[in-house]
Amino acid sequence: MQRGRLASIPRTMGDDKTARQAPTNNGLTTPEDAVKRVLGGERRALAHAITELERMSPTAPKLLQALQPHLGNALVLGITGPPGAGKSTLVNAIIKHLRTKGKRVGVIAVDPSSPVSGGAILGDRIRMTAALDDNDVFVRSLASRGYLGGLSPAAVRIIDALDAGKFDIILLETVGTGQNEIDVAEVADIRIVISAPGLGDDIQAMKSGLLEIADILVVNKGDRDDAERTMHQLIGALSIRASTGKKVPVLKTTATTGAGVAELMQAVLDLGVEIRSAPQAERRRKRARYLIARAAADLVAGRIKGGSTKGLNDLSDAVLAGTLRPEDAAKKLLKD
Amino acid sequence: MQRGRLASIPRTMGDDKTARQAPTNNGLTTPEDAVKRVLGGERRALAHAITELERMSPTAPKLLQALQPHLGNALVLGITGPPGAGKSTLVNAIIKHLRTKGKRVGVIAVDPSSPVSGGAILGDRIRMTAALDDNDVFVRSLASRGYLGGLSPAAVRIIDALDAGKFDIILLETVGTGQNEIDVAEVADIRIVISAPGLGDDIQAMKSGLLEIADILVVNKGDRDDAERTMHQLIGALSIRASTGKKVPVLKTTATTGAGVAELMQAVLDLGVEIRSAPQAERRRKRARYLIARAAADLVAGRIKGGSTKGLNDLSDAVLAGTLRPEDAAKKLLKD
Numbered sequence: 152m153q154r155g156r157l158a159s160i161p162r163t164m165g166d167d168k169t170a171r172q173a174p175t176n177n178g179l180t181t182p183e184d185a186v187k188r189v190l191g192g193e194r195r196a197l198a199h200a201i202t203e204l205e206r207m208s209p210t211a212p213k214l215l216q217a218l219q220p221h222l223g224n225a226l227v228l229g230i231t232g233p234p235g236a237g238k239s240t241l242v243n244a245i246i247k248h249l250r251t252k253g254k255r256v257g258v259i260a261v262d263p264s265s266p267v268s269g270g271a272i273l274g275d276r277i278r279m280t281a282a283l284d285d286n287d288v289f290v291r292s293l294a295s296r297g298y299l300g301g302l303s304p305a306a307v308r309i310i311d312a313l314d315a316g317k318f319d320i321i322l323l324e325t326v327g328t329g330q331n332e333i334d335v336a337e338v339a340d341i342r343i344v345i346s347a348p349g350l351g352d353d354i355q356a357m358k359s360g361l362l363e364i365a366d367i368l369v370v371n372k373g374d375r376d377d378a379e380r381t382m383h384q385l386i387g388a389l390s391i392r393a394s395t396g397k398k399v400p401v402l403k404t405t406a407t408t409g410a411g412v413a414e415l416m417q418a419v420l421d422l423g424v425e426i427r428s429a430p431q432a433e434r435r436r437k438r439a440r441y442l443i444a445r446a447a448a449d450l451v452a453g454r455i456k457g458g459s460t461k462g463l464n465d466l467s468d469a470v471l472a473g474t475l476r477p478e479d480a481a482k483k484l485l486k487d
Numbered sequence: 488m489q490r491g492r493l494a495s496i497p498r499t500m501g502d503d504k505t506a507r508q509a510p511t512n513n514g515l516t517t518p519e520d521a522v523k524r525v526l527g528g529e530r531r532a533l534a535h536a537i538t539e540l541e542r543m544s545p546t547a548p549k550l551l552q553a554l555q556p557h558l559g560n561a562l563v564l565g566i567t568g569p570p571g572a573g574k575s576t577l578v579n580a581i582i583k584h585l586r587t588k589g590k591r592v593g594v595i596a597v598d599p600s601s602p603v604s605g606g607a608i609l610g611d612r613i614r615m616t617a618a619l620d621d622n623d624v625f626v627r628s629l630a631s632r633g634y635l636g637g638l639s640p641a642a643v644r645i646i647d648a649l650d651a652g653k654f655d656i657i658l659l660e661t662v663g664t665g666q667n668e669i670d671v672a673e674v675a676d677i678r679i680v681i682s683a684p685g686l687g688d689d690i691q692a693m694k695s696g697l698l699e700i701a702d703i704l705v706v707n708k709g710d711r712d713d714a715e716r717t718m719h720q721l722i723g724a725l726s727i728r729a730s731t732g733k734k735v736p737v738l739k740t741t742a743t744t745g746a747g748v749a750e751l752m753q754a755v756l757d758l759g760v761e762i763r764s765a766p767q768a769e770r771r772r773k774r775a776r777y778l779i780a781r782a783a784a785d786l787v788a789g790r791i792k793g794g795s796t797k798g799l800n801d802l803s804d805a806v807l808a809g810t811l812r813p814e815d816a817a818k819k820l821l822k823d
Contacts, residue, residue, distance in 0.1 A: 204809075212809035219808070234570065234686075304813055311807075337792075350570075439803035439813075444791035447817035448784035455780035456673070467775035471647070472555070473540075473548035477640055477775075481783035 182213035189316050190221060194286055197316045201291060204308040215308065218315040223431035225257070225314035226423045229339025230324045232361065236347040237371040241406035242324050246288055248412045249320055255287040257313035257321040259306055261334075289318060302334035307438045310338070336364040337441035340426045340434065341419055345369045346385065348377040362388055365399055367418055373403035373411055455484065462487065518549035525652050526557060530622055533652045537627060540644040551644065554651040559767035561593070561650035562759045565675025566660045568697065572683040573707040576742035578660050582624055584748045585656055591623040593649035593657040595642055597670075625654060638670035643774045646674070656755075672700040673777035676762045676770065677755055681705045682721065684713040698724055701735055703754050709739035709747055791820065798823065 188196035203211050230245075232238055242258065249256050293303055306323065313321050325335050336342055344365035349372075362368070368389070370382050386401050400418050404411035426434075455463065466483060469475035524532035539547050566581075568574055578594065585592050629639055642659065649657050661671050672678055680701035685708075698704070704725070706718050722737050736754050740747035762770075791799065802819060805811035 207809070207812075215807070215809035307807075308809065435807055436800060436803040439806040440792055440794065440799065442806055442813035443799075443802060443816045443820065444788040446813040447791055447821055448788040450814070450817055450821060451787050452780040452784040455783055456776055458776065463776065463779075464772060466779060467772040470775040470778055471551070471643075471771055473543070473551035473644065476543075477778035477782040478786070480779045481786055484779065485783055485786060 182210055182217045185214060186217040186221070186315065189218075189312065192286070192317065194289070197289065197312065201309050201312050204312055205291075205293070205303075205305045207305070207308075211308070215311065218311050221315040222311055222435065223314065225310070225318055225321050226419070226426065227310055227321045227323055227338065227340045228419060229335035229342040230322055230345065231335045231342070232345030232347075232369075232371075233350055235350050236345040237406050238324060238345050241345055241369070241371055241404060241412075242322055244404070244406045244409050244412045245322065245416065247409065248416055250285065250287065252416075254319040255317060256289075257316070257318035258288070258290040259309055259313075259321065259323050260290065260292045261302055261306065261323070261325045289313065289316070302338060304442050307338060307442060310438070311435075333364075334441075338438050341422050342366045343369060343415070343419070345371050346381065347372040348375045348381040366397075366422060367415070368399055368401045369411075369415060370401065370403050371406050373405040374408070378403060451485070455481075518546055518553045521550060522553040522557070522651065525554075525648065528622070528653065530625070533625065533648065537645050537648050540648055541627075541629070541639075541641045543641070543644075547644070551647065554647050557651040558647055558771065559650065561646070561654055561657050562755070562762065563646055563657045563659055563674065563676045564755060565671035565678040566658055566681065567671045567678070567700075568681030568683075568705075568707075569686055571686050572681040573742050574660060574681050577681055577705070577707055577740060577748075578658055580740070580742045580745050580748045581658065581752065583745065584752055586621065586623065588752075590655040591653060592625075593652070593654035594624070594626040595645055595649075595657065595659045596626065596628045597638055597642065597659070597661045625649065625652070638674060640778050643674060643778060646774070647771075669700075670777075674774050677758050678702045679705060679751070679755070681707050682717065683708040684711045684717040702733075702758060703751070704735055704737045705747075705751060706737065706739050707742050709741040710744070714739060787821070791817075 185196055185200055189200050200214055203214055230238060230242060242260075246256050246258070291309060293306055293309070302325070310321055310323075323335060323339055342364050344361045344367070346361075346368065347370060362385070368385055370378055370385065372378060382401055382403060389399050389401070402411060402415050402418060404415055406412070463484070466475065466480040470477055470480050521532055521536055525536050536550055539550055566574060566578060578596075582592050582594070627645060629642055629645070638661070646657055646659075659671060659675055678700050680697045680703070682697075682704065683706060698721070704721055706714055706721065708714060718737055718739060725735055725737070738747060738751050738754060740751055742748070799820070802811065802816040806813055806816050
């Protein structure tokens, strides 16, 4: 019964079920009108605009251009971590906290496009947003790009729409597989990596990658006996790479009670002051460069993997024979 | 006490602690000699050769060339899956089963180079290989490439050494974060994806990526009540993409008792017949192409992410404005 109900809920939440039924561009609404309504805080207009941007409809470019003058206020927080760390619960607690401070919160939850998990993850999103009827919270669940869980390019456009819609903080939550970790690192202004005590060997191993991208480390489930030990392990692991000069706070939260969330958000806002001082155009270009770089990498890798020219076969044989490093073979290929 | 003991065990197992102390190329051993000893089943010689290949010592190219005529017999099984599925226990059970059939088994365990997890994962490896003093089982724990857990290029060279050393089956086990999943797909002859009931939402989500690369799906912890349900979910998810024409067996194992392992290995050997019929040079070239493709993708992506030329800024702005797709921007860039 419960499962059936969940399965019938559309991927995209907010009010846009209605919006989707509205005509896309019937001459009554222009992109300028749409933007005016988004700026005016009309929830339905925002949901509609986001849907246009997600599917990159014909009107989307005009919409994006009309949004341009109104961008640069939002702070994008990437939230990632291994399975079982309690990301969704913590996101929920962060929303609650930010609402008490009068902040408007957008959430983009990257949801691998899996027939297996669709229902379950939407279930999560629904539990997460008890605040769904709050006009100052907007949640969008987003399918991931392709089969390995990378971030959809649509996420970058949706960030712009939420920014223009005067959401102060945008939470970009990913499930924390490898590709997602990279993607959050490239797109977010601040990267929060969530861990928890007792996650086991494999998950500890994932931390090695996550440690590298973290601006703030959080040990959730802080009410557990072994939370302190996990914190000390993380602090120890961080000190090994302290040579990078980046100071990474390690904080403890208990998402279920909200303990530690205020301190976490204070750390975020402290970092945010510095980040906002950077030119806004450069912050946004960095996101675009990431999209272009990934597309170029895919193109190049695809051509090489599928290739069977004599030149490529010779280079492959040289790599197998140990007379050429893959990097040097790649350089040679790229020159040609 | 236990922890301290683990921490002092070298990353690389087998007999090569002794081998490492032996002179690398003191005029007494030539690569041809070394290969002769590897082919003759000398464990210490194999361990030494692998160490040379792992760190790509000056003698490694000659060694690889001397190995060439003796390659192509081993079947490489990629074993991956989400954390908590019981990969290590199943690898252990597979080793036991293959030993009863007289097969020689090499294991390459890709171990993210994490200061946090190092000890824990080595602990796993040790539990796994009760068979460490068996001359027909060889285990090598391998650091991952870079910070996101990709497969080290050394793995491809070590496959060759184990192949020449007459190991029939090479198990390439990865912890199953995103990058590793791709890597196993590219390098292995057969990809076994391990799941288990009751792994929770996040982990179910990871399955979407793993499903795509699987040649065989295994539901481990098959003695649990909900194992059947997990199997049906997976079979359902597979049927959705049945259009690819690839038939993916879904098997049930209980690694702790060994139940189902014989059936799993039979499915592997059935697939292996077909795979071995493909030209051996092409199987190996595919691995080399993957290494070259990845290096090229990294080079290209790195240049674009770090770039700030006028041309790139213009393309970035066009992507942000929605007038150019990232893919088209990438094509333009690659042309220049």
